[in-house]
Amino acid sequence: MYDFDLIEDTSNRVYLKRLAIETCVNMIARTISQSEFRVKKGKDVVYDEFYYRMNVRPNKNQSASQFWQTVVHKLIHDNECLIIKSDSNDLLIADDFTRIEYGLVEDIFKDVTIKNYTFQRSFRASDVFYLQYSNEDVSRMITGLFSDYGELFGRMFEFQKYNNQIRSTVDLENVNSKDPETKRKLQKFIDDMYDAFRKKAFAIVPQQRGFVYEEKSNRASGASVDEINKVTNGFLDHLAKVMGIPPALIHGDMADVEKNTRNFMTFCIDPLLKKIKDEFGGKVIEKKDYLNGERMDIRRVSYRDIFDLASAVDKLRSGGIYNGNELREKLGDERVDEPILEEYVITKNYTETIEGGDKE
Template identity: 70%
Template sequence: MGLFDLFKKHSELEQMYDLDLIEDTSDRIYYKKLAIATCVNLIARTISQSEFRIKKKGIVQHDEFYYKMNVKPNRNQSASEFWETFVYKLIHDNEVLIVKTDTDDLLIADNFYRNEYAMMDDVFKDVTVKNYTFRRSFIASDVIYLEYSNDNLSRLVNSLYTDYGELFGRMLEFQKHNNQIRATVDTENVNPKDPEKQSKMQNFIDNMYQAIKNKAFAIVPQQKGFTYNEQSDRASSSVEEINKITNGFLDHVARALGIPPALVRGEMADVEKSTRNYMTFCIDPLLKKVKDEFSGKFIEKKDYMNGERLDIRRVSYRDLFDLASAVDKLVSSSVFTGNEVREAAGHERSDDELLDRHIITKNYTELEKLLEGGES
């Protein structure tokens, strides 16, 4: 008899096999989703705090674009919700599409089909947002479309999880086995043909089991002809090995996204260095992708050539007062003007003319003047 014949003949065995498979993998899938959600949500929360603005000759334009990007992109989402969804789809799905409606709302597509062309604009069809599917098609020049990387993150994580999932499953089963309560019950003078006595005995065993399972201290009354013998292995065990496996998987996902593993694990040692690397190698490259795509769609070529720029002011991990000494040196050494420093710090230029002048403190002078006995 073949294996498939056995399943056909015993349908209950086939059903048991499917249920065991589902139950066995559910816990492992949870940890995979947790690792992805931890990393992606961290990036989404960081970018959602950015400020998107267009500058003309260094002056921020508080126009319709500024309102849509930073306040209300559409009637159902705030800007922070919009950008969190944007980043999650970009990283998790490897691509994201934003379309503009007739009412100038910006919507993030849940599903779409893309026709790619070499010499013409790509065409996006069957664009679906929530439960609504657009009947018309959109061309590439009329939408915002970004791809995160060449490799799909889900495919990468699934490949990595093939090995980690098997290892994690075996460790989980081992820990369950070590901590399992196993016991035998010996009964005497119980007539197997007497259903009433069997029922009473079974109820007693069930209540005893629940007491042992749910209570820290369980008292079991002794019964004549009834003996309870616990066979469990009381060897001490811990979940430290399981935590090492889950943290190892989380570390690999974090590295794939450019996040320092110490940051997602919440380690406080040298947190400033980890945060700096996170902003430099994860957030800034992602914002560069966004900036390039939005600049090409919202700024005309002639305006761009005349100095109009899209500026993204990301959240800073350092307090402004921490930069006070460095700002003083930059300005007092005459290397930068006050307005140049303000722009570098993410603030708007001031109308004060003094902030456009190069100044130098009295103790800065040339070496030749010092040798000539000049004032220092």
């Protein structure tokens, strides 16, 4: 009996951490994967190989949405993501690589591995797209935060199980414990009895001579299920704040949903899109082309319905602040070749002078 394992260490509830991380990361990944990545020359969008790779089929095995979701997952989980361009113009996400940093010349990436293939050649920084999520390793921060929350959650969870556990003892009299067959029959009877108590609403167990079963269950006061959920939500809230996600948005609260969505797009999605825009724009667009007006542009998903903005758009147009094509760009649509949309118009009520007279 001294060899029995009576204590089980269950404080390390890894699934709590995985659940919280995947909830936050998937929310960011789903949002970014709906963006449109493009290059603009002046007012025109360039539809070329780069546009196709970024928005339709980056490589032979992934669609654009799958590709960008994978990028976001690696970027947040590993704090960095390396994307290389193959000889066939495919964009490939590296699973593993070694970065050699230099102060005055380009960094070198070697031992680049994609699934089961490792490149024998090295890549210069100008030949790849390298994204870094934060100066601090987010994974280390999450692990440190989880060490306390995981232990607390594990203890509360185990106490709740203990509080509802059926405990019993069995007294045996005149049983030959050295007889293997007797021990086997006795153990089978105890197992069958336990299964009957655990699985059936009504269980009838025959009494045996020399066999006394007694329950020792005693409900104790402890953490309720609601308190356990509060610990889970507390860890999720801290993790969401680290990533710039309003906790109310994670929990699906409907109060101030527009305000929380705006904060999510401003403080979480836009900074990530800015990193992508700067990295890809600096590698795809030459310096002379950039100075001539060529730009990397990312059109992210809109969280407001166009019809909700109709009144505001009408004011901007009728007040002469924007012309029609500029408003189309603000709304996420492309310009159209229509002369009237290039004109600035001011309605009559905006032309009145301060004295109230009409301006001729």
